[in-house]
Amino acid sequence: MPDPTQPGDEYAPQPTDSGISPVPGHVMPEVTPGRTEDRSYSQGQLVRRRFFRHVGAMVSLAVLLLVVLVSFTSIGFGPVPGWWDKDFARAADLVDGGRPTLQLFPFALGEHPFGQDNAGKDYFALVMRGTQISLTIAFVVGIVSTALGTLVGALAGYYRGWVESVLMRLTDLFIVIPLLVLAAVLGRIAGGGGPVMLALVLGLVTWTGLARLVRGEVLSLRERDFVTAARAGGTGAVRTVVKHILPNAVGVIIVSGTLAIASAILLETALSFLGFGVQPPDVSLGSLISTYQSAFTTRPWLFWWPGLVILTIALSVNFVGDGLRDAFDPRQNRSKS
Amino acid sequence: MATTTSTARGDAPTKGEGPVLSFEDLHVRFSTQFGEVHAVKGITFDVHPGEVVALVGESGSGKSVTSMTALGLLPANARVSGDIRVGGTSLGGLDDRGLRRVRGRDVAMVFQEPMTALNPVLTIGLQLTEALELHGIAYGTDASARAVELLRMVGIPEPERRARQYPHELSGGQRQRVVIAMAISCEPRVIIADEPTTALDVTVQAEILDLLRSLKDTLRTGILLITHNMGVVADMADRVAVMLRGDLVETGTVEEVLVRPVHEYTRRLLGSVPHLGAREDAQVAAVDPAEGAERRAGARTGTPALDLSGLVIEYQRLGRPPFRAVDDVSLTVGESEIVGLVGESGSGKSTIGRCALGLIPAASGSVNIFGQDVGRIGRRDLKELRRRIGVVFQDPAASLNPRMPVGDCVAEPLVVHKVLRSGKDRLEKVHEMLDAVELPRSTANRYPHELSGGQRQRVSIARALILDPELLVADEPTSALDVSVQASVLALLTDLQARYGFACLFVSHDLAVVDLLAHRVVVLRGGRVVEAGLREDVLHRPQEEYTRRLLAAAPVPEPHEQRRRREARHAFLAELGEEASVLRDVRGVSGRD
Numbered sequence: 068m069p070d071p072t073q074p075g076d077e078y079a080p081q082p083t084d085s086g087i088s089p090v091p092g093h094v095m096p097e098v099t100p101g102r103t104e105d106r107s108y109s110q111g112q113l114v115r116r117r118f119f120r121h122v123g124a125m126v127s128l129a130v131l132l133l134v135v136l137v138s139f140t141s142i143g144f145g146p147v148p149g150w151w152d153k154d155f156a157r158a159a160d161l162v163d164g165g166r167p168t169l170q171l172f173p174f175a176l177g178e179h180p181f182g183q184d185n186a187g188k189d190y191f192a193l194v195m196r197g198t199q200i201s202l203t204i205a206f207v208v209g210i211v212s213t214a215l216g217t218l219v220g221a222l223a224g225y226y227r228g229w230v231e232s233v234l235m236r237l238t239d240l241f242i243v244i245p246l247l248v249l250a251a252v253l254g255r256i257a258g259g260g261g262p263v264m265l266a267l268v269l270g271l272v273t274w275t276g277l278a279r280l281v282r283g284e285v286l287s288l289r290e291r292d293f294v295t296a297a298r299a300g301g302t303g304a305v306r307t308v309v310k311h312i313l314p315n316a317v318g319v320i321i322v323s324g325t326l327a328i329a330s331a332i333l334l335e336t337a338l339s340f341l342g343f344g345v346q347p348p349d350v351s352l353g354s355l356i357s358t359y360q361s362a363f364t365t366r367p368w369l370f371w372w373p374g375l376v377i378l379t380i381a382l383s384v385n386f387v388g389d390g391l392r393d394a395f396d397p398r399q400n401r402s403k404s
Numbered sequence: 405m406a407t408t409t410s411t412a413r414g415d416a417p418t419k420g421e422g423p424v425l426s427f428e429d430l431h432v433r434f435s436t437q438f439g440e441v442h443a444v445k446g447i448t449f450d451v452h453p454g455e456v457v458a459l460v461g462e463s464g465s466g467k468s469v470t471s472m473t474a475l476g477l478l479p480a481n482a483r484v485s486g487d488i489r490v491g492g493t494s495l496g497g498l499d500d501r502g503l504r505r506v507r508g509r510d511v512a513m514v515f516q517e518p519m520t521a522l523n524p525v526l527t528i529g530l531q532l533t534e535a536l537e538l539h540g541i542a543y544g545t546d547a548s549a550r551a552v553e554l555l556r557m558v559g560i561p562e563p564e565r566r567a568r569q570y571p572h573e574l575s576g577g578q579r580q581r582v583v584i585a586m587a588i589s590c591e592p593r594v595i596i597a598d599e600p601t602t603a604l605d606v607t608v609q610a611e612i613l614d615l616l617r618s619l620k621d622t623l624r625t626g627i628l629l630i631t632h633n634m635g636v637v638a639d640m641a642d643r644v645a646v647m648l649r650g651d652l653v654e655t656g657t658v659e660e661v662l663v664r665p666v667h668e669y670t671r672r673l674l675g676s677v678p679h680l681g682a683r684e685d686a687q688v689a690a691v692d693p694a695e696g697a698e699r700r701a702g703a704r705t706g707t708p709a710l711d712l713s714g715l716v717i718e719y720q721r722l723g724r725p726p727f728r729a730v731d732d733v734s735l736t737v738g739e740s741e742i743v744g745l746v747g748e749s750g751s752g753k754s755t756i757g758r759c760a761l762g763l764i765p766a767a768s769g770s771v772n773i774f775g776q777d778v779g780r781i782g783r784r785d786l787k788e789l790r791r792r793i794g795v796v797f798q799d800p801a802a803s804l805n806p807r808m809p810v811g812d813c814v815a816e817p818l819v820v821h822k823v824l825r826s827g828k829d830r831l832e833k834v835h836e837m838l839d840a841v842e843l844p845r846s847t848a849n850r851y852p853h854e855l856s857g858g859q860r861q862r863v864s865i866a867r868a869l870i871l872d873p874e875l876l877v878a879d880e881p882t883s884a885l886d887v888s889v890q891a892s893v894l895a896l897l898t899d900l901q902a903r904y905g906f907a908c909l910f911v912s913h914d915l916a917v918v919d920l921l922a923h924r925v926v927v928l929r930g931g932r933v934v935e936a937g938l939r940e941d942v943l944h945r946p947q948e949e950y951t952r953r954l955l956a957a958a959p960v961p962e963p964h965e966q967r968r969r970r971e972a973r974h975a976f977l978a979e980l981g982e983e984a985s986v987l988r989d990v991r992g993v994s995g996r997d
Contacts, residue, residue, distance in 0.1 A: 111807075292803035296867075299761040299877075300792035302820045379760040 081346055102125055103359035114318075117394040121252070124390020127383035134380060138198035141191070155350070157190035159183070167368050182368045184324040184359060194372050200351040201332055202380070204266040211270025213277060213324035217313070220281025223290055225308050241275045250334060271337075277323045285317040298396060318395030325388030329381050336377055352377050422492065423594040424626040425474060425511070429577030430486035431467050432478065445650040446486070451594055451626040456617075458629045458637040458658075460673075461647035463857070467630050467990040470647070471596045472890065474511050474628070476503040491593045509539050511588035516599040518579035522571040524583050525694035528555070528582050529567030534590045535662040554585040555991045559615055577608035588619060594626040601636060605748035606911065610973065613639050615996035632887060634677045635959025638662055638966040646670050650695060658963045676891035677961045678916035680943070707775040709875040709907035710760055714769035717755050717931075729755045731931040732769070734740070737875065742901060742908040744922030744939070746915060748954075752931040757879045757911045761795055762786055773875065791821045794868030794906070798880035800860035804852040811848030814838070815865045821871065837866040841896060841905075862896065876901075876908045882917060894920055915958050919943050951978065 090181035118124060143149030153159070165188075167182040181190040197199060219238065223231040241249070255270045288294060300302050313320075332352075337342035339353030347354070352373040432444040445468040445582040451457045459467045459862070472478050473488055475496060485858035488495045490510045498506065503647040515521040523531060536542045542550045548567070555563035558581040571579055580600065587595050597616065601609035617640060621626050629640055637644055637658065643663040646654040646669065654667040665671045678831050690723055713734045718726040730752040737743045747753045758764045759771060762778045771778045773789055797803040814834045817823075824830050835845045841862040861881060868876055882899070898921050901908060912918050918925055918939070925942040927935045927950070946952045956973040960966050 225463040292797045293805045295758075295763060296797060296803045296864075297788065297805075297816065297820075298794055299763055299793070299795045300817050300820060300867075302816070303787075305818065310808075311805050315805070317807075364978060 092282045094404050102384035118390055121390035121393055123386050127386035131383040137204060142195045150171050151192060153189035153192045155196040156186040160186050169195040174346060181372045184369055197350045197352040197373055198261045198357045198376050200345055201335055203351050204262055204333040204335045205328045207263060207266035208270045208273060209324055211267060212274040212327050216277025217320055219278040221285050221308050224285025238278050240274045250338055254338055254343045257367045266289035280323055281316060284319050285312055288312045288315050322388055322392045325391060329384040407759035423452050424491050425451040426489045430485040432588050433483045435481050443650055447643050447652040449655060451628050453626050455642045456622040456627040456629055456640050458631060458644045459812055460631060460637055465647040466650040467647050468598055471628060471630055474596060477505050508535055509590045510593050512592040512595050514583050514587050514595060514597040514600045516602050518583045521583050522579060523891045524571050527568055527570055532586055532589055532926055537555060539590050541590060551618050554589055557584045577611060580612055582944055596628045607953060608956040634961030638961050638963045639959045662961060662963055673888060676888040678920050680916040680919050680958055701781055708736045708738045710909060711772040716767045716769050717759055717764060718767040728837055729931055735926050737907050737909050740905040740907055742910055742922045744918030744925045745911045746918050747928035751928040753911045753928050754879055757877050760877055760909060791871055792874045794873035794876040796864050796868050796878045796881045798859055799884045803864055804860055806852055810850050810863050813863060813871055817871050841866045857885050859895060861885060861893055872904060873906055876906050878908060879911045
């Protein structure tokens with residue numbers, strides 16, 4: 068018999084998603100027919116809209132673009148000259164013991180805003196050069212590993228059977244070898260080929276995580292009715308994957324691609340710090356820190372500037388990835404459909 | 405009343421009480437990314453003890469939202485105003501703790517999908533005793549004994565053994581019985597049943613409805629029944645409330661609403677319900693097969709569009725013998741003929757449909773499409789064959805690529821089979837198809853998520869028919885749609901079939917729908933053909949016991965006729981020697997309270 072003094076607790080099962088789903092994606096066509104009459108929102112537009120409203124991501128994107136812009140315009144790139152007149156390889160006389168001349172109030176760059184190293188090289192030019200190299204490596208790694216991971220994942224997920232077994236065991240093989248060791252050995256071999264070569268090699272060893280994610284996505288997408296409908300209509304495998312499956316996995320791909328860029332920056336930094344990355348006389352942010360680590364107590368700015376730039380890039384890329392993930396997250400706006 | 409002690413609610417004195425659940429001027433608003441959605445717009449109605457009030461309406465009408473307010477289970481972005489009273493207590497003034505006390509003990513819920521409403525890692529018995537212990541009704545062995553008793557009440561055989569089993573070991577109907585047992589475990593004043601039989605087969609549905617009916621009679625519980633199925637309403641309800649876009653457009657007794665509807669919407673809703681046996685043999689809506697074949701450009705060839713013989717389909721299972729989903733099925737779909745493939749879930753009907761599309765290989769037997777054996781031809785020939793087959797799936801939301809505009813979706817077969825190479829010709833063809841399925845041409849630029857369910861299914865049909873196929877495989881094309889939308893989609897299919905004269909394999913669980921458009925009907929059960937023949941013979945003069953059982957269980961949206969059918973069904977079951985076990989069991993324990 069029910070006892071009224073006994074506090075009742077929740078036992079009733081929670082409503083499922085389908086029970087009540089006042090999700091705008093569901094209701095929108097019903098409640099605002101006038102609005103959808105001439106205006107059509109594609110999924111991409113909805114994603115963009117959500118992304119542009121993500122304050123953190125937008126700020127980070129602006130910061131990232133600023134870093135890219137400054138690093139490439141200041142000292143120039145390749146044959147293109149920049150607006151900063153000092154060369155990163157040429158030593159000059161020490162000004163104020165090599166201390167940074169940057170002033171905030173009143174704002175003034177001075178002769179050497181980031182200071183000079185012990186040989187008198189302009190540290191601003193060096194850091195900008197390092198940023199260029201690190202960014203190049205990061206984006207090349209991001210693109211290569213994303214492309215490779217998507218390809219491997221899509222093939223394994225779509226074809227199943229022996230294709231999947233071979234590709235996934237290969238992935239496992241790459242995963243069980245410590246990434247840093249693999250990258251160090253391969254990086255040493257390819258180190259002579261310059262930073263782009265190094266980036267390609269790094270891309271070849273960092274695709275594994277994405278391959279697993281994409282495979283999982285494809286495995287679930289290939290069982291969806293619209294894929295079955297396409298196959299029943301005679302659509303070939305390539306078209307099915309490219310037109311029907313991958314566009315629906317684009318969220319996962321873009322988000323992990325972004326995060327791969329952030330981790331590539333850190334991987335390159337670690338490698339260069341250990342001496343396996345970018346080889347002198349060229350510099351990267353990691354190699355700058357490594358080169359000047361012994362000067363930390365006497366000339367701390369030689370550590371702080373590249374460290375700050377690494378932190379800025381890695382953080383802002385991560386935030387952009389976060390914003391993208393939020394924008395692609397179907398739970399934000401769609402029902403279970 | 406509010407925090408009443410153990411009133412045995414089966415007692416006679418409670419009869420004279422006021423409503424157990426009442427809504428007064430209820431408004432629910434949701435704030436969303438796209439502005440505010442006013443989901444329920446000031447509705448007022450009561451549920452009395454021992455009474456079934458059916459809340460009917462189409463998807464998006466706000467009927468589920470209304471019922472959720474009675475449990476205080478709406479998401480955080482909802483704002484509720486108005487008065488909701490459960491047995492005299494207003495829910496508005498209750499905090500979380502008060503609400504929890506109401507849930508389960510005063511108001512219980514029966515969900516649509518019994519598999520997801522039960523926790524798969526706990527035994528049935530444990531889930532039942534949990535509710536009892538939480539509400540302090542019984543503890544320990546008492547609770548276990550009560551759980552077994554509850555299972556017996558809802559007509560589950562061998563309740564002691566079942567209580568130790570897990571949800572996946574039970575059939576769908578038994579699971580729903582368990583959910584009902586949980587709902588009645590605390591003797592609630594009112595049970596909210598949200599589409600309690602929608603996920604169930606028609607014969608199981610009839611049993612569950614019998615169970616609910618006898619339970620409310622013995623326990624004198626009020627039931628708020630939410631459903632879109634007018635047959636279920638006719639079978640169960642005392643009073644009916646019709647909802648349309650958040651408004652209550654009509655209320656009244658079941659006779660008033662279903663037999664003499666006043667509001668135009670109610671009439672339209674009832675008019676769209678497919679009625680088994682309503683189609684006279686004279687007014688055959690679909691085109692006569694022979695005539696349809698004449699209309700095709702090519703002359704008749706005499707080869708059937710689809711010919712299955714001795715078909716066996718098996719699913720491989722790891723470490724266990726393969727599961728035989730389809731066992732020795734032979735059927736033929738002639739040119740321009742619609743063949744209805746009916747059966748309950750697990751009968752293998754969808755599997756056969758997929759096999760006919762060449763998506764699942766046959767373990768043995770042959771699948772001949774236009775005279776070619778699908779299993780023996782090469783990839784190129786198969787692709788060529790697929791050009792002549794269209795397909796429409798059940799869930800239009802899932803069968804359209806969410807990232808493709810509708811125009812591209814419809815044009816996809818043209819691209820794949822390299823028909824009409826210029827973009828302009830293709831667009832013209834797409835427009836022609838959109839016209840044919842009665843969608844505005846501007847739809848071509850829309851994305852599937854911007855369309856309603858019915859519109860999406862029209863897009864699927866347009867895609868299926870754009871290559872002017874000779875065979876259409878339709879796998880439950882209307883079962884995910886609202887009844888009025890279903891009616892228009894079926895009318896469209898019939899019309900298009902008459903115009904284009906394609907053959908059609910129409911897979912459905914709904915006998916009334918099949919009755920509406922098929923020429924011939926094949927009844928499946930457990931992967932085997934039970935009965936096959938002309939529609940009139942199979943559906944109106946069935947020979948097999950199973951077919952008769954299916955037909956008897958399908959409810960019709962007319963209360964008097966439904967009562968007659970129900971009694972006829974009970975008589976039929978009795979004749980088969982299966983006394984309606986539910987009724988006996990419930991009556992057996994009804995004297996307890």
